[in-house]
Amino acid sequence: MHEFSLAQSVVETVLQVAAQHGASAVEEVNLEVGEVALVNMQQLEWHIRMLTQDTLADGARLSWTSVPATILCLECGYQGEVRHRELDPSSHWEMPIFECPACESPNTRILSGRELRIVDIQARFPQEREADNA
């Protein structure tokens, strides 16, 4: 259940940023989620919804884009996306293979795909503050 603590961190940041900018409500939260960050998005979404109740972000839409896992091969220098193992379609994710697709070496380093980044939020501002935020 580490989605709960991740959701807490996301909500904390979103509320803080919204308050700093004088927003009256948060309408949307956009995330980038690395494919090998072990985050179940349904759970994360549920926790965020619970944690934002009665806050500025109550009812905010959550949208996210997935960041593919990329690796650098320390043997042959390959840099690019990982391969995936084909699994039963009912699986929640495609299992990444971290060996180099070019030379099969396991000596690779993950370059991207571990993120849980709050990219931006869509916020609403009271009309009288419009000028401040234009």
Add this chain to the structure above:
Amino acid sequence: MHDVSKIYVGHDVIEANRALGNQNRAWLEQRGVRAINVMGAIGSGKTSLIELAIEMLKAEVGMAVMAGDVIAEFDSERFRRHGVRVVPLNTGKECHLDAHLVQHGLQELDLDGVELLFVENVGNLICPSDFYLGEHLRVIVVSVTEGDDIVAKHPVIFKDADVAIVNKVDLAELVSADPDKMVRDALAGVPRAFKTSVRTGEGIQEWIQLVRETARQAPGPEQRQ
């Protein structure tokens, strides 16, 4: 009428934890301490392996333990019997340690005379993976009783580790598990993997040597990204 606009945030939650982990690492290094994050499945033998290392090395290496668990008192008591300083890290509902919790633990822990800190993570092969704590060595322990496909099922946590240990190999036949397959699967992700049995002593020298080497490791930034 309301004005709606986009606010750029650009805050990565995983990265924020990593930054705290780096602070922990710097704190430890200023005090001449190296840390081993011992991760692994529930009941894989993490506590027993740490106890054994403490018992075999306590004459030559100053050690302390941070015992992370949903209720940390059980393991803490086991470690205290070996005469080392222990900080229990109760995670309650949480399934992993994060750098923030470890930071609090470090503030409570007297590191005077300590050269090596064991951080025993919560038994879990998924959640701890995303959370760097500031350790110098990340060890992942699994045992044959979890089934010999346990490694293949959890590629991410093995990719994140430095060393994998396949424990309880004395029981392999009883549970029809192939420990060599587990080692092979682990080597797809980690640079080093070996088999151990706390009962028969198989592989224990390699474990002890690894702990000893880590205690003597030169300071510096984390190598693994």
